[in-house]
Amino acid sequence: MAGYSAAFLKDIERRIDNGSLKVAGGTIKPSEINPQTAAKKPNNAVENLQALGRMNPGRMNKTEAAYAQYLDALKACGEILWYEFECIKLRLADSSHYTVDFFVMRSSGALEAHEVKGGHAFEDSIVKLKGANEKFPWPFYLVRKAKGGGWNITKVGNKSQLQTWAT
Template identity: 55%
Template sequence: MGKGSLRYPASAIAGGRFNNAVVRGAIVEAATNLADTAPVPLDGAIAALSGRAKVEPKASMQALGRLGGGVMNKTEGAYADHLMALQSMGSVLWFRFEGLKLRLADKTFYTPDFAVIVASGAMEFHEVKGHMTDDAAVKIKTAARQYPFVFKLVRKGKGGVWDIREV
């Protein structure tokens, strides 16, 4: 018996009944379902894995179980470590993950991955991307046109070197 299993005395299961549930009927129904040879419909996730469902290109690039706001992915976490190293050397005075939200238009906002104050006192916004979607590209370019800050696109290059380009 496994951990958390319940043991009931034989007197508790009398005449095929356990409390109000008819055990025998449940067993017969389960056996009938197992004997049925009709195909069982696949749910969306299994269908996608088997190639039977059409998967949107954007969805195929995104991680399963998207992270909520304020939670770093692995690349963002590695870049935060990089910023901490720069902070200990004095090149970065302050930084914060998803610290500010910029309004681009009505009901349209852009939240940069990192707000950074560099040693000169200038505010920069760093966007860490593994893959740039059209929506993200438009938002960062629009924000760069509307706000008087430096916007940088950060990608992890070969050999773990950070490729940082101004937008």
């Protein structure tokens, strides 16, 4: 699990061990684990870690809130006309959907979809982003916090010319 510090992972393990961390399916306490069957259970550590970062629909996490402030500044400068958080849910396949983090209208009137990632971007989220980019006509951008401040905004795919913004 690259991208997570050893201290963070150790804290997660400690919280699981003492029963203070709720994971998918309830709270696990060490006393409830049967050593005979424990080795047979699949390791769901990645899924449990992903569940920690999920927010209720319509609520921004800290990174998304910071990016919204950045978009507000762009709006005040006239670079963009409008943006909305989680206003569009795209159907990629029968049981696969993708909710756009920020739908943005540039001052030219062009629409863009911005996907904000605070830390490690898991492969399934990147696959959905690439699938949405292939199916829908507007450009998609992957947004990450830059080291030292600002934002790294990378265009997904090659609808026109691949470009990266550094702010």
